Amino acid sequence: MVASGTGAQGGRRRPTVADVAREAGVSVATAGRALGDYGRVGDALRDQVRAAAVRLGYSPNGVARSMRSGGTRTIGFVGVDISNPYFATAMRGICDVAREEGYEAILANSDDRMDVERAAVKVFLEKQIEGIVVAPNAVIDVAHLRRAQDLGVPVVLLDRHSGALDADSVVIDNERAAHEAVAHLLDLGHRRIGMLLYVDPDESPELVASDAGRPTVRGAARPSIDRIRGYLAALDEYGAQSSDLIRCSAIGDAAQFEKEADALLSLPQPPTAVFAADNVATQGLFMSVRRRGLAIPGDISLVGFDDLDWTTLVDPPLTVVAQSPMDMGRTAAQRLFARIKGDDSPSERIVLPTRLLLRSSAAEPPAGIRAD
Amino acid sequence: MVASGTGAQGGRRRPTVADVAREAGVSVATAGRALGDYGRVGDALRDQVRAAAVRLGYSPNGVARSMRSGGTRTIGFVGVDISNPYFATAMRGICDVAREEGYEAILANSDDRMDVERAAVKVFLEKQIEGIVVAPNAVIDVAHLRRAQDLGVPVVLLDRHSGALDADSVVIDNERAAHEAVAHLLDLGHRRIGMLLYVDPDESPELVASDAGRPTVRGAARPSIDRIRGYLAALDEYGAQSSDLIRCSAIGDAAQFEKEADALLSLPQPPTAVFAADNVATQGLFMSVRRRGLAIPGDISLVGFDDLDWTTLVDPPLTVVAQSPMDMGRTAAQRLFARIKGDDSPSERIVLPTRLLLRSSAAEPPAGIRAD
């Protein structure tokens, strides 16, 4: 009973089934049966064993159990950054489903770094987790995920789909979402529309190369690229210019986006509207516009991404593309458990809906500007 | 190679040290030494074993390792709700420290429910985690935490301290923080100051009982109670009235707080300033004030809690009490690892600083109102 307070040392060996058996005066097998509720045990003995267990403060050893059964009842989630509301909410969805299934969830933050992601997956596999939900930060470099699959550990992709991996994925239609947002601005009469977004540094910056007259994007499908595609497609349909109004940042930080937005708005011919293609970019954009004292939507129209609480608290409330990270997390976890239970149907690409929430930050451009 | 895609079934038995040994033509002992980098192995054999391991795709089994070593290199965090930015950020801090130590973190959400918290701790213990960080939702009912300690698993309390448990805790000085916020409003000249906050339903609602003339709060020290104490103490010092302007909600939901704030502001003699004592209450209060079309700080002054991004994005930016959940998470995890490593010094109550960030939502009350 020394220094049991903080509990660091107090680790007197935990009682085992054998201890309980001895205390109850029965064999380990009987004790095991009585405690684990399997096989047949006489009522008298069962009570006797249970009592002994309580007396000793017995608690089953999950590690030993996992050792025998092969299952750890644990899944892993590799997100980019749990302090980002998108991933925090997705994690909540994942945990909720895991709990329903009697599982726990381990978390790792990749910070969009490939090496960290790989290391996390490796540790998860060593820990014998039974499945992985991952928001992969590269869509090509998936050897570590394939390895998990080869080991019999199902993988579900969240937020990003990968053509290089035969795995379930839960995504939104990024191209369509961006298209809808930009088309909305075009419908309002805007023709110079800026775009602000994050692109992860690990995958080479994508070329917005002019092809047969119309600009296109190269690179594997991933959210940032797809959103640019939707933006370009919309501009193209309306015959609007799309040359140099895209600003990408490799640093996913609001302050950085504020600078990028500043650059955009300082152009000789600044855009009359800007589409921010992720929630951090949206925040940076809003900060920049605010600091410059521009009226929204009087001087400039804004469409943001992600329906975070603050977008309705600011003045005016922002028109945004809304997705549901909670549903995405839940859905990903559900797919994962289906696979864990043995579902071997062909892998699915599950596309959850987005909605353009029309609020008050996008309106017609100032009179006289329209003439491009 | 059948259906290896989604990886559900592909679970062909993972290679073990024995398999590697056989492949390399050595004994398990030698293979183990070569792979685990312990003991002495001849250079030639080591390379031979390593090669065999790569050939077979060997990956160590952490469960078996834990079985022998007793350590799982895993800690648990029981938070209230990971989708709340406070806990998300704290989790980030915990994960970062864990990673530095070569540990992983499991997450459980308690939703402020005692039964869920207890169950989470129980599962964590069965999983043989080596330490627990917990934001306990009851300060008295700590039997489950003491049990962890008795089993030799250190516990660190986050956000709340418990007099009933001899454990490290990482908290802020809630009473002082609230006092500072309210004193600020009093200094500005306010005398009717409302308060809005969450109290968890599990612990009986606390009595604001008039004692020897001055109102006091009963109940064990916990954030909500301490914040009320600070509020009352400040009012008392300035001789301000403090009867009926506190509104508690047992539902930690912005919409609910909006209703509570509405009630407060609909009073025949409404407060000229309101202190919201947690981040959700702050949001609800702001929504209510906004919807009623009141000018801030012209018609009413506001002081909120937690320095969330949105509090600087709204107009006007909110004066808030700031704490640092990231630091709290980091600090809690650091204490935990100190304990895991055997530190048995007396348990500490670590109080991290808060700051009242003076922005623009609190100013002098409207002229003529001052006369109370």
Place this chain on the structure above:
DNA sequence: TTGTAGGCGTTATCAG
């Protein structure tokens, strides 16, 4: 119904 024995994969101990 109850007891005995063996194995899951790793690592440590002991002998050679």
Place this chain on the structure above:
DNA sequence: CTGATAACGCCTACAA
């Protein structure tokens, strides 16, 4: 330096 063997705690054939 290398190999055989035991042990962690639980579960489950199999035997009594």
